Amino acid sequence: MTKAYTPKEIEPKWQAKWDADGLYNSDIDESRPKHYALTMLPYPSGDLHIGHWYAMTPSDARARYMRMKGYNVLFPMGFDAFGLPAENAAIKSGIHPMVRTRDNIQRMRGQLRSMGAMFDWRREMVSCEPEYYKWTEWFFIQLYKKGLAYRKKSPVDFCPHCNTTLAREQVWGDDRHCERCNTPVIKKELSQWFLKTTQYADEMLRYEDIDWPERVKTLQTNWIGKSEGAEVYFEIDGDSIRDNSNLEAPNNEFSNIEDQITVFTTRPDTLWGATFMVFSPEHPLLEKITSPQQKAAVAAYQAQAARQSDIEREATDKEKTGVFTGAYAINPVNGAKIPIWIADYVLMSYGTGAIMAVPAHDERDFAFARKFELPIVPVIQPDGEPLLDGATMETAYSGGGLMINSGPFNGTSVNDKKGKDNPGLLAVAEWLEAKGLGKLAVTYKLRDWLVSRQRYWGAPIPMIYCEEHGWNPVPEEQLPVILPEDVAWKPTGESPLKLHPTWSKTSCPVCGGPATRETDTMDTFMCSSWYHLRYLSPWYNDGPFDEKEYNYWMPVDTYTGGIEHANMHLMYTRFFHKALRDAGITEGHEPMTQLRNQGMVLGEDNEKMSKSRGNVVAPDVLVDYYGADTVRAYLMFFARWEMGSAWDSHGIEGSARWVRRTWALFTDDVVHGSASPATLRGLRRAVHQTLKKITHDFEHFEFNTIISGLMSLLNELYKAREAGAAGSAEWQEALNIYARMMAPITPHIAEELWVNVLGKKYSVHTQPWPTVDEQAAKDEEITIPVQVNGKLRDRLTVPAEASEAEIKALALASESVQKQLEGHSPKKVIVVQKRLINIVV
């Protein structure tokens, strides 16, 4: 009589025992190689989503596999608890974010436990608890001390009616209006804290030390956006110019010389064709250079640009707009006096905020020149084309060719390549440098990381402002700067901490006089940049982590999570690690040596899951109905992990059937039979071939084929049992290996079968991964397809060790081959050992 499969009993039973025994506690053990498996931590929104399960289950299965392979595995879990969603939920519900977050975490812990994952809960971290954010603050101070944190004015969205700044998500609609009073927002300069991510731009472009998906590396590379070219200095013509030493390039270290304006160009070879300049409307120098006659027009244009949304401004197909400043610059290579315009197609945040415009060879400059009737002078002549004429050109020519109208460089050949790889361009840059007119230069799209948030629910920025001594960090012995709970965290548009009657009042660390705290909080990506370090020793109080633990466990060997963080968290954490390395806090160049991304689980309607669409799949319901093991198996089976797919509520039946059939195979009362030696050899072959395949697939994160491999083997086991294999030593070996192979995937049923059915020693999860018997896995006979002219005509079953000549002879003797040959003799016979034979007629 078969015992029923009852996941509702088995699963909680083993979870409780594993917990009580500390089966998943990970401690330093120098005798074993370590493996730090990390999966991205959830945001405590209140409910574990099926997407969390999809991300975490294979990560857990692989961590378990690595453990069985003999590694000492650390697989921790925690909560990324600060941030806007919690604050917004609190505003809506009136419940304090701390109360709400702690409740949510409590509920999610239970959901996470129901997965049966091997998390070491002793190492849990919660980023909104003072024991954690004390060190987030401490890290900020270390970065500040290294000169990597600085305060700068930066444009933010500002509502002129409410007289306050707005967060990005408080700005609504295409016209970008204030969520409360509907007034269109404007950009306003506000002092904010930044981290110098740009200092590591070049290093972050190097990926030699890490095994990360090409996709992520490409995304990061594009985001960093390195451009090679040259900087060129233009003198400004006019009496009003004294100095522009306050002119600061936004990110990049350009040379700053008095009475000159520096531009960046990727095409210094077109410099002779620069017939005007364009400044960004926000350019600080405009105040000085604009002629009295143009002041009003320039101011009007600036106001209009400030009002425009980024989306409007950045629309590629928008007609060019701009205003003449009344000022002129001197083209340094030919002395031409060229007008300076302002236009919103030049961005203050990239390069130097000013460009030299070469309309003949740049599409945007061309459109601008045509609209405002500015001169177009071709300086690159494409090979084999009629001579370009600025008056009649219909489009800019941006390719290579021979330089013309370019003084000493006439006749020089330039190609399409960028930077130093273009000899013509390099020659011009070197010539400029020799004359002091410019030099080779590099610029990036990457901007420094703005970490200030005018919000309550975040780690306080541990800085103090004194009238006398400016900004200074909170003395480290005073950390943490506790986030006060008695704050009106309702939306006023102001930093809530600013409204607290006493919190911001403190004393200056330098003079002891009255001073104020920074009332902005940190971006939550700051918290998540180092959480993998806190897992090492969340109990440790003398530093962010215990060095002993760091030295044993770091770096993270396998990091799993969504690709949506490619340009945020995954950049920030690399930056953080490198900056901490330079501060002597961490070691090595990268925090996570291997990264793998899972795809997304869509709703059954093939749309992104959302409450409003009503297509959300609740894991708790599934676990209740099928048990966690079935849900785990289905999540690993139903799609290629890195691709993801739409949920299919029927499809899970297949996994449920597999689990039940497995249970039945192990627990059925079967009379021992007497199988033929061939059957038993076949059984062993199937077991060891599957083991080999599954081992390979675990190594390569190919989880769906692990399950299909096990399903196939199960079918084979049923056939072998039918053939009388039950009771044999081979049968016992098969069950023994099968239970261990499924242990990482379906940990509860595997444990139950291992301990209570096979009667083996607890626990299956501390067993070694079975080893492949290569001899047993070898095929005795193989089926070789026979093709004639590439088309399948027959199949031969031959002994595995059959020689090429034997196979060839058999193939040619085949009836259907003879029929195809029609008496002709084959032109060529190709025998691919053990794979295929192709006869060419």
Place this chain on the structure above:
RNA sequence: GGGGACGUGCUGGAAUUGGCAGACAGGCUUGACUUAGGAUCAAGUGCCGCGAGGCGUGCGGGUUCAAGUCCCGCCGUCCCCACCA
């Protein structure tokens, strides 16, 4: 506009190095067992054709004895960046 990924039966997907296309599932069809079934078991299921056979991995070319896989050119879907000088 730039960058990237993908395109295989009704569906999810499989196919280690260029070597039997469609493994394993879901669904569907038929049958068995059953008071009943989202249970279990058995058989079938790429398309066309009565058949021999032919066709078949988005479309069109190419390389090769052999292409889902490599090369060239299109088409489509999705993602990221987007007036980046």
